[in-house]
Amino acid sequence: MIVKNKTKRKICVIGGGYWGKNHINTLYKMGHLGAVVDVDPDISNKFPHIKNINFYNNVEDSFEADYDGYIVATPAETHANILDLLLDHRKPVLVEKPLTTDLFSSERLLKKSIECETPVMVGHILLFHKAFLKLKQLLDSNIIGDLKYVYSNRLNFGKVRQFEDVFWSFAPHDISLMFFLIDSYPNDIKVVGSKICSGDLHDSVHCHLIYDNISAHIYVNWAHPFKEHKFVIMGTKGSLVYDDTEKKIYHYDKYFEINDSIEQHDGGVAEIEFESSMPLSDELDYFISNLHQKTFDKSSISHGVDVIKVLDKVEKEIKND
Numbered sequence: 001m002i003v004k005n006k007t008k009r010k011i012c013v014i015g016g017g018y019w020g021k022n023h024i025n026t027l028y029k030m031g032h033l034g035a036v037v038d039v040d041p042d043i044s045n046k047f048p049h050i051k052n053i054n055f056y057n058n059v060e061d062s063f064e065a066d067y068d069g070y071i072v073a074t075p076a077e078t079h080a081n082i083l084d085l086l087l088d089h090r091k092p093v094l095v096e097k098p099l100t101t102d103l104f105s106s107e108r109l110l111k112k113s114i115e116c117e118t119p120v121m122v123g124h125i126l127l128f129h130k131a132f133l134k135l136k137q138l139l140d141s142n143i144i145g146d147l148k149y150v151y152s153n154r155l156n157f158g159k160v161r162q163f164e165d166v167f168w169s170f171a172p173h174d175i176s177l178m179f180f181l182i183d184s185y186p187n188d189i190k191v192v193g194s195k196i197c198s199g200d201l202h203d204s205v206h207c208h209l210i211y212d213n214i215s216a217h218i219y220v221n222w223a224h225p226f227k228e229h230k231f232v233i234m235g236t237k238g239s240l241v242y243d244d245t246e247k248k249i250y251h252y253d254k255y256f257e258i259n260d261s262i263e264q265h266d267g268g269v270a271e272i273e274f275e276s277s278m279p280l281s282d283e284l285d286y287f288i289s290n291l292h293q294k295t296f297d298k299s300s301i302s303h304g305v306d307v308i309k310v311l312d313k314v315e316k317e318i319k320n321d
Contacts, residue, residue, distance in 0.1 A: 009288050010034030012067040016043050020073030026280050032288055034067045063089055069291045080105040087116050092291045096123040097172045099304035103312040106305045113301050121287055121296045122304030124176035128282040131242050134274035138240055145237030150216040152231045155224035165202040167314050170220035175307045178216055186211055191317040196223040207314055249274055
């Protein structure tokens with residue numbers, strides 16, 4: 001089901017490649033696609049089903065049409081320059097994650113966004129995934145007591161990159177979710193990385209996040225023999241698990257109470273139902289609905305900078321390992 005914002009807006013998508021095409025097709029179905037920018041001179045031929053929109057080969061030409069907002073779905077190393085240009089023209093923008101490839105440019109763009117009073121949103125799409133919204137709701141309802149530990153395993157065989165390590169490639173989703181669920185920045189970060197496929201990039205990373213009364217870890221590996229995407233939330237009165245392979249949430253009513261003795265409570269496992277929808281549609285609908293705010297309350301550029309801070313810290317820790 002495609003969610004449609006009631007007010008018709010015209011959005012320009014920069015980048016018509018791997019992920020950009022999903023933005024293009026979804027916005028077109030929603031009735032909000034105004035234009036596409038791509039360096040490929042034949043980009044229009046890749047979308048023969050899309051009618052009555054403009055195609056450009058550079059961003060500057062698109063400003064003549066005064067689009068309501070922009071989506072940047074180009075390689076991460078191009079984000080900073082494109083965002084600079086869009087902010088100069090006071091254009092609200094949704095930029096795919098990661099915000100940029102370094103902390104300095106991310107913080108500079110945050111400051112510029114505030115000075116321009118122009119909102120920037122970062123495409124941490126799992127913040128709009130109904131499963132994680134349900135996990136947050138359950139956590140806030142105290143169904144598992146006090147939060148104690150959170151971990152995410154994002155493991156797969158394939159998708160090996162040659163210009164970025166596995167943490168920059170896989171972990172932004174999970175870092176973003178940690179901030180969403182724990183709602184604070186970690187006091188300390190400990191990292192162990194392994195180079196399995198090559199001598200230059202880390203193919204496996206264990207990242208431990210330490211808070212006041214909560215611990216967490218993110219384990220990412222693109223050379224793993226089997227696929228596993230699981231998100232686990234452990235509390236004093238049970239645990240919640242989202243299995244992305246099964247697309248199911250489970251409540252484990254299992255925990256220990258330790259006083260003078262150790263008492264085991266085992267209330268079994270129950271599947272938790274949650275609403276199904278397309279996260280990209282929900283993300284785009286939120287972006288379009290909040291174009292004219294000074295900032296986005298959800299998945300804001302400030303949130304994106306916090307994610308980059310963790311990525312930067314992990315990168316430095318691994319290099320010193």
